[in-house]
Amino acid sequence: MDDQHRTDNGKRSDEAAVPAHPSVLDSVVVHAVGAVCRRRARVALPPGGRLRLTGLPQALDGRSLRARVLSGPPGTAVTEARLEPVVELRSPDELPTLQGRLKEAREHEAAVRERHRLTLDVIAETSALRAVPPARRKDEPLRRTPADAWLELAEFVDERLARLQVRAEELTEELERAEHATETLTDQVDRSSTAGPTRPVETSATVLLTLTTPVATPDTGPDPVLAQDQDPAPEDPAGAAPAPDIAPDIAPDIDIELEYGVPAVRWVPAYRLSYQQGSDTGRLVLRASVAQRTGEDWTGVRLALSTADLDRRTDLPKLRSLRIGRSQPAPPPSGWREPPAGLGDLFTGFDAVGPRPEPRRRGPVPVTAPAPPRFAAPAAPVAPAAPGAPYAGGARPSGPHPGGTLSADEPPLPSLGFAGYGGPPPQPGSPLPPPAAAPAPVARRARSARGGTEAAGSAFADEFGGAAPSPASPTAPTPGATLLDYPSLVLAGPDEPAALRGTLHPPTETRPAPTGSPLSGLPLPRHAVPPRASAGSFDHRFDAAAPADIPSDGSWHTVTIGEIPVTVQPEYVTVPAVEEKVYGTLVLANRTAQAVLAGPVEVTVDDEFLLTAALPTLAPGGTRRLGIGVTESVEVARRTELHESTTGMLNTSTVLDHRVHVELANRLGHAVTVEVRERVPVSPDSEIRIEERADWHAPAVPSPECPPSTRLWRIDLPPGGRAELDGGYQIRIPAGKAIVGGNRRN
Incomplete structure (x- = not known):
């Protein structure tokens, strides 16, 4: 027992002797969901080859923890990185004052609510006061009612109810103020950062690193070995301590980098477009709305945004054989493999130590049936299974x-x-x-x-x-x-x-189901689109030009990433058949190798804010149109005419002659390009002929905005200019194809 006690004390002494060093968050790469953080620490090379780094958040994923030595003596490397929680005690002055104020507000609200409840109970009891006459005995003559006593009781009840009612109204107002204060403080706490301590006793994440350190030998010089594997040097007979290989005062410094993933991070793109009239280029600034609740504030970090998914699929699809013949189910794969030789001798040393004390149990586990069990299993790790369920x-x-052997x-x-x-x-x-x-x-x-x-x-x-x-x-x-x-x-x-x-x-243990991310229910900004929904099949990374500060409060914070040069061409579009208005648009062309994801864009024309619109996804080399609203200074008017006649020797065909007349007027001080969109009917019947009589043209690439039946006019209007456009088409319908009850007219 004494040896075991000394061993435990020695282990605790070794753990306490491991030096602890703080680490600083250096860079963060935010993915579609989640982020990869990198921390750096510059420490002196520990003589024992072990050190502890602090400052890590509780929300990190331990499976993604990696460590490496960036600079140091040759041969220095990280051989093990283990995540260990450490309990920390916080004094009351270290806790945030907002939490204390919220606790006091809740206690005050509870006290006021209780006083209000008691006052209402007293009001109810006072209102129930009634004068009750004594029971009349048999053969007792009638007695006179004391009117004075009745009146005094009524006055007493009225005066008491008046005072109680005033008190109840005061408590109601005080309760409303207390509830408002509690709601305000609760909202402030919810929006506050989660990086600081919130409880007197809580655990913090630390990383215990084991390094290979260079050890000097007389013949070969520095040799990288594990410092804890070295044989202890013999002590000097005079009692002097052995000289270390690397003196503490001249121990070299090493740079260590930690990399880990955190789940509670999201980002969506946002933009700001500045355009000067008369110019063919624009300034598109990429800004990101980032929200994180990782338990640490990102202060002065190098930020990068990625559209990739951290939990992407990596397994390849299986191409199975095509067989001709009778369908047969595939045989299940065999799950049996011969155990390794000497498996029973693997735990000989463990058994030689002796049995461990059994853990304390709450009570005996009931047996499912009084009959002797056919199969038995340990009760500590598993629970009784229901009939028909597989063995846990x-x-x-x-x-x-029962028989000692297995029967046939x-x-x-x-x-x-x-x-x-x-x-x-x-x-x-x-x-x-x-x-x-x-x-x-x-x-x-x-x-x-x-x-x-x-x-x-x-x-x-x-x-x-x-x-x-x-x-x-x-x-x-x-x-x-x-x-x-x-x-x-x-x-x-x-x-x-x-x-x-x-x-x-x-x-055998039952693990709780994984819960969703703390930011899964966070509403997106207006016109915002998640990056995975707009990125499609490509992945891109955007590096911020300057360090960013993002607190861990779970709300959106806008960060400027960089500038994307785009080509901007202003155009005006009108669809007079639907609405006689001219809409201003900006045709954006992406001539860079970076994609422009869908998201909200703040449009500024001539240094004046215009509106916030929804920018579509713009792939490298692509062109998209961005609408900026109705332009009142460009007018449009449309008139149509329909002439119906018959042709043929026996009037066997009906001719519907549609004529379209469009007028445009430019009231702006500069020239504009207007695109007029019309439509023509489309018939799958070859006997129904449609003849167009206009100088319009069909769209080069049909789209949902411009289907194949769309016809386009493009015209340039000078300042103050006017233009008239005439078009039309004829529909020739055979008599046998005529619609019963008359032809449909536009």
């Missing part, structure tokens, strides 16, 4: 068997081995292995008093997903989907029963 442990339970009418169960099963299934009539010592065996499935064979067969079918074998021809068991899910299997350690040590089995 995933392995063959060990336990006493009872199907054997496979034991879990190195990669699914521990060996081939036992043959009928072979003895069972000795039962493993378990602290509290629990019956998995009790045999029924009648139909024991049927119960065993149904248990076999429930466990391995197949039909129960007949007693005459036992078949080899087929593993279920749970046993074949190798990424989710865990390796049984030395604390497990002897029959399960070193084998793979499904996890």
